[in-house]
Amino acid sequence: MSRLLDISDLHVALPAESQRPYAVEGMNLHLDPNEILCVVGESGSGKSLTARAVMGLLPKPHVQISKGSVVFEGEDLAQASDERLREIRGSEISMIFQEPMTALNPVMTIGTQIDEVFRFHQRMSGKERRSRALKLLQDVQLPDPEQTLKAYPHELSGGQRQRAMIAMALALDPKILIADEPTTALDVTTQAQVLKLIKEMQAAHGTGVLFITHDFGVVADIADRVCVMQNGLVVETGTTEQVLGSPSHPYTQALIAAVPDLVPRPARPRSTEIVMRVKNLEKTYRSGGGLFGGKGRVVHAANDVSVDLARGETLGIVGESGSGKSTVARCIVRLNDAEAGQILLGDVDLRPLGRAAMRPHRSKIQMVFQDPFASLNPRTRIGKIIAQGPMMYGASAKEAKDRTLELLEIVGLDARAYERFPHEFSGGQRQRIGIARALALEPEILVADEPVSALDVSIQAQILTLLDEIRDRMNLSMIFITHDLRVAAQVCDRIAVMQRGKVIEVGPTSTMFANPTETYTRELLAAVPGKDWFSEKKIAAAKPG
Amino acid sequence: MTFWKLFARNRGAVIGLLILFLMTFLAITAGLFFPADPFSLAGVPMSPPGENGFLLGSDSLGRDVAAGIAHGAKTSLLIGLLATLVAVFVGIVMGALAGYYGGIIDNLLMRFTEMFQTIPSFIFAILLVAIMKPSIESIVIAIAVVSWPAVARLVRGEFLSLRNREFVQACHTLGMSDIRIMLGEILPNCLSPVIVIGSLMVATAILIESGLAFLGLGDPNIMSWGFQIGAGRTLLRSAWWVCTFPGIAILVTVLAINLVGEGINDALNPRLRERT
Incomplete structure (x- = not known):
């Protein structure tokens, strides 16, 4: 009786020509007051559509609830009128989204947007509304609430925007808060703060929180109970202890096993041969200014960056967004x-070389990109994507084809992929194609810019293993850019931590994880979601018996 | 799904395509069915449709309206197609260079494009034809000159967004030349909107040509629909058929081309593909 939300036998139907008939099938789930329920799953598991079904925000008429009920305090929301749902949304059940920049209206101030919530649902004087809004912003710990009320969304940082969203969502003290991947777009340190805030707010108001996420680390940090979804089916529910500690379903077991832990890989001997030295690299971005003068903004994206790369090692460059890690990769x-400094490949300084002079060196440094959906030309067949590199450097069509087929095998793809187009492949497979393309020119150095951040955890693990294998097999040196310390711990021999364009700490992974010298590094390590839980797990696993 | 299946889902587009085929057939076989010069005085002037051996009547000088329409179809379709091809070519070159290189090149090319866009297109076309001698070449050039800026803007926009995509950057890291990246990698990805705008431009080109011919700026030696309407406008109340039938021909053709363009748009637009 005390149940806040009771979902039973929920079916959400997809349009006829979709891959499966139901996005969510036969779901039974309940949410009690004052608890955080995490719905976990990989992309396409139907977790987000579940949230939308509760909110009555399904993209009708293509996707709709075909069967089952969503009972909120004795009222079936699946049958409720649009009118009634509108009343409930915002006041009784509210939602926060993944990307606060798109969820907030860019042309309205934060104050106006919070004010709207009050105006639509309650009668209050303007003065009262304003004081309530101020109070809310204080509650979510935004600095200078007065100023924030007048700010537009673009004037706030990602974390601040998400705080403002939370303030809006909690404005009318709803009974249920639905959070759809609210921290996925944020940096780790910000993520940790926002998670803490959600937890505090939940405890203070006794709200029931339905928290959608793909990250088991976040689950470990925040959840009271967990619901694991796969292909629209709920495969396991239980308390956090039960599900994380002794998962019963094989899918849950596989997912948890795939979560990279913070234990660094065993150190390997470092080759004495240095293949690349980056010395005092400088790069600034200017924005604004324009034709008629005016002051532009100058951002120092790389400030006196120096790193060495030994043969056969993986150097991780770690940092939060805006730290300049991608800029360094792109300069390399x-x-x-870059404006100043040296990029020494052997004895050649690549930095000042023009396009033509650079061309013979291009093949030695290749790149793997972040987004597997944007990094392959949708109109080009896989065979051509991989083969065109060698052919530009003078290989015959036959040689290039043989090489391509060999590479497809190395990255674990079927030879039939040769004739197919990128859209026929999944994200992980595309990333394999991207790797094959980079390897086609037989580079000495592979620069990987967040190569797994767009992939599901289970796929991530596969790609990381593949990169490792390839590095050993081809004696490559690798520069691995990532924001995720868990990933870095798995693949990197050495790590360089970047903050605001500067390399603040470089060292072997194990040393750095055990004894970080810089405060910032310590903060980064502390902010990794699920850190405590998963390191305990490893310690437990390491103990025999 | 194949392109044809996607295209055929839009029934209007199929009808448009049928009409277009008929018009093309008419244009090609004009010389067979109406071997005589359409300017020749073929019989009694001002014959209503169906009388004195005129299917669609004759005008004030006794010229066969039906023959005029058949021969005019050739002119209209030819000019529409040629002018569009020229405009699309120029537009792609300008737009691609501006969008790909950005900076000063973009600024210069776009200011140049805007110069053309500030002048009302039809008046600009009249001006150009009046300066050059009215001939089929000058009309094609005039129409192309007033239509390319739209293509250039579109292509520039597409290039701007595509040039920073990761697959293009991957080509840079391979050391591919700019020309190859532009032609081989980016252009194929922005062809669909260009094809759509191009197909709609054919319709506009036919309208401009008719307008020019109506004002007496057409090629005096070539029969066209606009010329026929221009010749018949003073007789509108006494001999309605002289203007009406060429008018219907223009209407039907332009409509058909628009429908086909719409259909191509639907078929090439991947976002619409998902819907039913």
């Missing part, structure tokens, strides 16, 4: 031009 592959 010469997609961006």
Whole structure:
């Protein structure tokens, strides 16, 4: 009786020509007051559509509830009128989204948007509304609430925007808060703060929180109970202890096993041969200014960056968004031009080389990109995507084809992929194609810019293993850019931590994880979601018996 | 799904395509069915449709309206197609260079494009034809000159967004030349909107040509629909058929081309593909 939300036998039907008939099938789930229920699953598991079904926000008429009920305090929301749902949304059940920039209206101030919530649902004087809004912003710990009320969304940082969203969602003290991947777009340190905030707010208001996420680390940090979804089916529910500690379903077991832990890989001897030295690299971005003068903004994306790369090692460059890690990678592959410093490949300084002079060196440094959906030309067949590199450097069509087929095998794809187009492949497979393309020119250095951040955990693990294998097999050196310390711990021999364009700490992974010298590094390590839980797990596993 | 299946889902587009085929057939076989010069005085002037051996009547000088329509179809379709091809070519070159290189090149090319866009297109076309001698070449050039800026803007926009995509950057890291990246990698990805805008431009080109011919700026030696309407406008109340039938021909053709363009748009737009 005390149940806040009771979902029973919920079916959400997809349009006729979709891959499966139901996005969510036969779901039974309940949410009690004052608890955080995490719905976990990989992309396409139907977790987000579940949230939308509760909110009555399904993209009708293509996707709709075909069967089952969503009972909120004795009222079936699946049968409720649009009118009634509108009343409930915002006041009784509210939602926060993944990307606060798109969820907030860019042309309205934060104050106006919070004010709207009050105006639509309650009668209050303007003065009262304003004081309530101020109070809310204080509650979510935004600095200078007065100023924030007048700010537009773009004037706030990602974390601040998400705080403002939370303030809006909690404005009318709803009984249920639905959070759809609310921290996925944030940096780790910000993520940790926002998670803490959600937990505090939940405890203070006794709200029931339905928290959608793909990250088991976040689950470990925040959840009271967990519901694991796969292909629209709930495969396991239980308390956090039960599900994380002794998962019963094989899928849950596989997912938890795939979560990279923070235990660094065993150190390997470092080769004495240095293949690349980056010395005092400088790169600034200017924005604004324009034709008629005016002051532009100058951002120092790389500030006196120096790193060495030994043969056969993987150097991780770790940092939060805006730390300049991608800029450094792009300067090294010469997609961006650095202003000063040296990029020494052997004895040649690549930095000042022009396009023509750079061309013979291009093949030695290749790149794997972040987004597997944007990094392959949708109109080109896989065979051509991989083979065109060698052919540009003078290989015959036959040689290039043989090489391509060999590479497809190395990255674990079927030879039939040769004739197919990128859209026929999944994200993980595309990333394999991207790797094959980079390897086609037999580079000495592979620069990987967040190669797994767009992939599901289970796929991530596969790609990381593949990169490792390839590095050993081809004696490659690798520069691995990532924001995720868990990933870095798995693949990197050495790590360089970047903050605001500067390398603040470089060292072997194990040393750095055990004894970080810089405060910032310690903060980063502390902010990794699920850190405590998963390191305990490893310690437990390490103990025999 | 194949392109044809996607296209055929839009029934209007199929009808448009049928009409277009008929018009093309008419244009090609004009010389067979109406071997005589459409300017020749073929019989009694001002004959209503169906009388004195005129299927669609004759005009004030006794010229066969039906023959005029058949021969005019050739002119209209030819000019529409040629002018569009020229405009699309120029537009792609300008747009691609501006979008790909950005910076100063973009600024210069776009200011140049805007110069053309500030002048009302039809008046600009009249001006150009009046300066050059009215001939089929000058009309094609005039129409192309007033239509390319739209293509250039579109292509520039597409290039701007595509040039920073990761697959293009991957080509840079392979060391591919700019020309190859533009032609081989980016252009194929922005062809669909260009094809759509191009197909709609054919319709506009036919309208401009008719308008020019109506104002007496057409090629005096070539029969066209606009010329026929221009010749018949003073007789509108006494001999309605002289203007009406060429008018219907223009209407039907332009409508058909628009329908086909719409259909191509639907078929090439991947976002619409998902819907039913």
